[in-house]
Amino acid sequence: MATTTTSSAMRAVAPPRRGMSAARRRDLRDGLLLTSPFIIGVLFLWVGPMIYSLFLLMQDWDLITPPKFIGLGNFVRLWNDPLVAKSLGNTAYYTFIGVPLQLIVAFGLALLLNQNVRGLSIYRTVYYLPYITPAVAFAVVWIQILNPEFGVLNNLLAIVGIHPIKWLFDPTWAKPAFILMSLWLVGFQMIIFLAGLQGVPKELHEAAAIDGANTWRRFWNVTMPIMSPVIFFNLVIGIIGSFQIFTGSFIITKGGPQDSTLFMVLYIYRNAFEYFKMGYAVTLSWLLFLIIMIFTAIQFFFANRWVYYEGKV
Amino acid sequence: MSIATQSSRTRQSRKMRTQLGYLLLHAVMILIGLAFLIPLAWVASTSLKTSGEVFIMPVEWIPKHPRWSNYAEVFSRLPFAQFILNSLYVTVMGTIGSVLSATTVAFGLSRLRWPGRDFLFTILLATLMLPGVVTLIPVFIIFKNINWIGTFLPLWVPAWFGFAFYIFLMRQFMLTLPLELDEAARMDGASNFRILWQVIVPLCGPAMATVTIFSFLYHYNDFLGPLIYISKNEMFTLPLGLLWFQGRFGNFWHLVMAASMVTITPVLLLFFAAQRYFVQGNQFTGLAGR
Numbered sequence: 001m002a003t004t005t006t007s008s009a010m011r012a013v014a015p016p017r018r019g020m021s022a023a024r025r026r027d028l029r030d031g032l033l034l035t036s037p038f039i040i041g042v043l044f045l046w047v048g049p050m051i052y053s054l055f056l057l058m059q060d061w062d063l064i065t066p067p068k069f070i071g072l073g074n075f076v077r078l079w080n081d082p083l084v085a086k087s088l089g090n091t092a093y094y095t096f097i098g099v100p101l102q103l104i105v106a107f108g109l110a111l112l113l114n115q116n117v118r119g120l121s122i123y124r125t126v127y128y129l130p131y132i133t134p135a136v137a138f139a140v141v142w143i144q145i146l147n148p149e150f151g152v153l154n155n156l157l158a159i160v161g162i163h164p165i166k167w168l169f170d171p172t173w174a175k176p177a178f179i180l181m182s183l184w185l186v187g188f189q190m191i192i193f194l195a196g197l198q199g200v201p202k203e204l205h206e207a208a209a210i211d212g213a214n215t216w217r218r219f220w221n222v223t224m225p226i227m228s229p230v231i232f233f234n235l236v237i238g239i240i241g242s243f244q245i246f247t248g249s250f251i252i253t254k255g256g257p258q259d260s261t262l263f264m265v266l267y268i269y270r271n272a273f274e275y276f277k278m279g280y281a282v283t284l285s286w287l288l289f290l291i292i293m294i295f296t297a298i299q300f301f302f303a304n305r306w307v308y309y310e311g312k313v
Numbered sequence: 314m315s316i317a318t319q320s321s322r323t324r325q326s327r328k329m330r331t332q333l334g335y336l337l338l339h340a341v342m343i344l345i346g347l348a349f350l351i352p353l354a355w356v357a358s359t360s361l362k363t364s365g366e367v368f369i370m371p372v373e374w375i376p377k378h379p380r381w382s383n384y385a386e387v388f389s390r391l392p393f394a395q396f397i398l399n400s401l402y403v404t405v406m407g408t409i410g411s412v413l414s415a416t417t418v419a420f421g422l423s424r425l426r427w428p429g430r431d432f433l434f435t436i437l438l439a440t441l442m443l444p445g446v447v448t449l450i451p452v453f454i455i456f457k458n459i460n461w462i463g464t465f466l467p468l469w470v471p472a473w474f475g476f477a478f479y480i481f482l483m484r485q486f487m488l489t490l491p492l493e494l495d496e497a498a499r500m501d502g503a504s505n506f507r508i509l510w511q512v513i514v515p516l517c518g519p520a521m522a523t524v525t526i527f528s529f530l531y532h533y534n535d536f537l538g539p540l541i542y543i544s545k546n547e548m549f550t551l552p553l554g555l556l557w558f559q560g561r562f563g564n565f566w567h568l569v570m571a572a573s574m575v576t577i578t579p580v581l582l583l584f585f586a587a588q589r590y591f592v593q594g595n596q597f598t599g600l601a602g603r
Contacts, residue, residue: 024426024427026505027425027426027427027505028427028428028429030421030425030504030505030506031421031425031427031429031430032421032427032429033421034417034418034420034421034425034505034509035417035418035421035422035430035433037414037417037418037473037474037475038414038418038433038437038474038475038477038480039433040474041414041471041474041475042436042440044455044474045448045452045471045474046440046443046448048451048455049448049451049452049455050447050448050451052451052454052455053447053448053450053451056450056451056454063454063457109345112338112341112342112345115338117335117338117339117342119339121588123342123346125584125588126346126349126350127345127346127349128591129349129350129353129581129584130349130352130353132530132580132581132584132591133352133353133577133580134533134534134536134551134552134555134576134577134580135534135536135552136534136536136552136553136555136556136576137356137552137555137573137576137577138352140555140556140559140569140573141352141355141356141570141573142352143559143563144355144359144566144569144570145351145352145355150367150368150370152351152355152372155370155371155372184349184352191591236442237442240442240444243444244444244445244446246537247536247537251556251559265446268446268449268450269537272449272450272453273541278450278454281450282450282451285446285447285449285450286447288444288446288447289443289444289446289447292444293444296442
């Protein structure tokens, strides 16, 4: 039954003519059939929900009573809500300071791992390990590590003579603490960098060395250009992910102290599932969505100024 | 003659320099490694202490009398055995779906040529980059309308429609297999489906292993999903169970760490058993930057 509908639908699109052989028609039918889970998934989990959420933008809805049309009410509310600016600021701080640091650390580790050292796989395993720990466990562990009195971090810092920092209890230190924690999770980016480094052709380095370029110049003029697409990839993905930070602040600080770790997704979650303001929460998530898309577009726009693609002159 | 000795001397000193450099490199890498191990070492060590030992400063990394009974206490305070079962159920169901869907969809996207294929692949790349937060609430409402809230279904059914990332990974792998394989089988009269199951799937072992691992990690570690869809305590997955434990017994650091260790251990076992597939998978994705 399903097969006949697809094939008749296909005939409507592309009537059987001499150019389209039986084999090609069969490939079209099978191609659609095999990819149908994804097509259905995109329609029901992406396209449909996004259109539906456009409708929710203008509703006031607590999930229990029927939704009420309020026109631009959610937008007015968003404009006047001081916590929107606050949570956006927090998220931007975390992203624009955190992501560059993560990339630097990940790249540095990848460079170290790329030096043909013995025991490479052991080092790689160890650096990657924190990335795979369940986020909740990671968060629960860091609550203890960052404890001002008994936490191991202040304990270690004391050895170097640094006075105890209040970390998660101090509005100025809470966000840096989150950035610090994120540096333990760079394993994924590190492996992507490492794969890229292993793809840098050795002949190029050798040729540059013969021309008298020292290690530093070879790094800037050979390694960096070839790595630029990989850096770009990690930057784009890193910023998209970082803007959507949630679990850590939900578990560790619950947005505090003084809303200093109230990140955007946490605020969206609260509006939806604690205050039951579905329409407003959707409005906030569209705001975040647009911001992320704008920053992604900006990066793509400036990409051809610094990202080098082989084979493109 | 003098030139020869000079060059051998410089060679010697260069050799010493590289050896010194090697030593330094290892020292740096070990130090970094220790830093990366701190969280895990803290969990493991604290989980075996008494409540008094936890607060002894400076930290005793290896407890003198490891208290294994902490683990028994965790299981007796909250139904962690049930949480493990729930997590396994969701993870296994989601992973089967991820692998099946990724394999079939990737085959359609890489080994068959049909109009619309490249368009669909563009959409796939787009969903790879779209921030998921925008669908969080509407998808929740859709699942609410079909009465799926409070069931495990929202946690694993979406995986059966294929996650863009896994499909992408499988496609990249399938593109490396020679097309002659398909052609030879087609000459013998095999259908596309037979080619998929009898020619391609047997060759996709490494890629399927990688998808299995990523999907396992995703479903097992998932927090936001269970948080919004599961409310009954006996249906909690491990992350929710751990959060509940932290909320009720947060002052008993040693017990919280034992509970964390229970949550982390399955992932660690998987990681050490299948390490190379983790790295491999990440290397496939590394190609995305190119």
